[in-house]
Amino acid sequence: MVSERSLEVLRVIVQDYVASREPVGSKSIVERHAFGVSAATIRNDMAALEEEELIAAPHTSSGRVPTDKGYRLFVDHLAEARPLTPAQRTAIEAFLGQSVDLDDVLSRTVRLLSQLTNQVALVQYPSVQRSRIRHVELVQLAPRRLLSVLITDSGAVEQRVIELAGELTDEEIAEVRGAVNGAVAGLSLVDAAARLRLLPGALTERTRTIVEPVASALLDQIAANRQEKLMMAGAANLVRTETDFPGTITPVLEAIEEQVVLLRLFDEMAHEQHTVAVSIGRENPVMGLAETSVMSSGYSAAGSDVARVGLLGPLRMDYSGNMAAVRAVARYLSRLLGD
Structure with missing residues (x-):
């Protein structure tokens, strides 16, 4: 078990690492955040986090970065809810509201979500098992x-x-x-x-x-x-974050080309509508996606079962902001397509 302060240290490590792409050290934590304790005390907290495999040192004598387990704890318990700004919500409603048919709605959805988050955006076509x-x-x-x-x-x-x-x-x-x-x-x-x-x-x-x-x-x-289908936008965002992937980004690009692979991954994630499910790193069973995080939320259209809209990107992503964007877009899709 780690202390409440150690969990707060983990939270700021995730946030600072996502913002800077640089491993986070105890000195920078003391300088940037008001913990009111010495760097030595923060180092003790970091040692406890490392013992629990929540953070790791990518290089000798470097700062620390979150592990898959650390990101999971952050997403489940430490991420701060960050609603979209009124301007972002207005942009979603204005852009998606101009759609002329289902294909246009989904095309606009992935383009907008990709622009809001700088990640790969994915949307599953509504299931037509109940369509008439x-x-x-x-x-x-x-x-x-x-x-x-x-x-x-x-x-x-x-x-x-x-x-x-x-x-x-x-x-x-x-x-x-x-x-x-x-x-x-x-x-x-x-x-x-x-x-x-x-x-x-x-x-x-x-x-x-x-x-x-x-x-x-x-x-x-x-x-x-x-037939089950996916629409996707923003694959170029992966290339822009290529340094976040050890070795080569090619397996990730190959994996997202296989729609059946991504559809299966969506199916394996939680299906509750209006909640955002997140699958992190090695939790993704698909070859090539072990260095990515995938998040999705459900939306529904008239006469269809719940389908999924979500994001795929590197482990180092803005979880709070991205989850808020996915949740907002999914809810708007349900209102738009449920009419």
């Missing part, structure tokens, strides 16, 4: 070409261009649109897919020849919606 089809629109692009637009109640929009064997009149397009919407509107994606496979057989021969390519395209669109 709101509407299917068919738009004629050319005499033998249609654009099929699938819209779900979670805000997802999926488009496909359909090449037809013959030309269609406006009346025939309207007939097909009515038949398709009558069959699938309001159904879950799973039920809609089953209905589409049976739909052509229930129509007249002429209508069937038109509906078959449309139904085939819609099945592809439904399959695309059911």
Whole structure:
């Protein structure tokens, strides 16, 4: 066990190391912080922290830096809540409020979060296990070409261009649109897919020849919606902090290219909405991410399960500020997409 003062020493070591990237010594702690004790006393506190493997010396006769265990204790018990400024909150609402569809919302989300934190920002597309089809629109692009637009109640929009064997009149397009919407509107994606496979057989021969390519395209669109996907921004921020990674940053860059790896990591983190889960260093089981920290919070969209939005960056990051940014963005996403 370490004393309350030793824990406060750990807190300032984390904060000073994050700010300066330099190992923190007892002399600088005494000079920068009002502990009211001598440097020798602070050295004793640091020795206790080192014995508990909460800090370590990267070099002989150097100051100390936090370990994975030290960062974990800091995040769980010592990090000070730091809400976003009114200007930052206004910027989030103004920027995300201009979005035109789900893809635009998520693209703006990762760009904004990356700019706020200088980390890699990640957002998981809403799960569509409970999504339902709101509407299917068919738009004629050319005499033998249609654009099929699938819209779900979670805000997802999926488009496909359909090449037809013959030309269609406006009346025939309207007939097909009515038949398709009558069959699938309001159904879950799973039920809609089953209905589409049976739909052509229930129509007249002429209508069937038109509906078959449309139904085939819609099945592809439904399959695309059911795939789990991530959107990412800010990978260049990793390169700017390359000195925080021992050896080479290449394994980290390779790991974040694998969406399935990051999705699995998100799934393994806590799922409580409105809380921020943090996975630190060797807690990340994925090869290449042992020198990173990953944080995420849940958000929800209409008709979907909880999805995750978060950050990935080096161990030496501003945990308090980044957690506040992730929490605020996740809550705003839930309000925006839940309407």
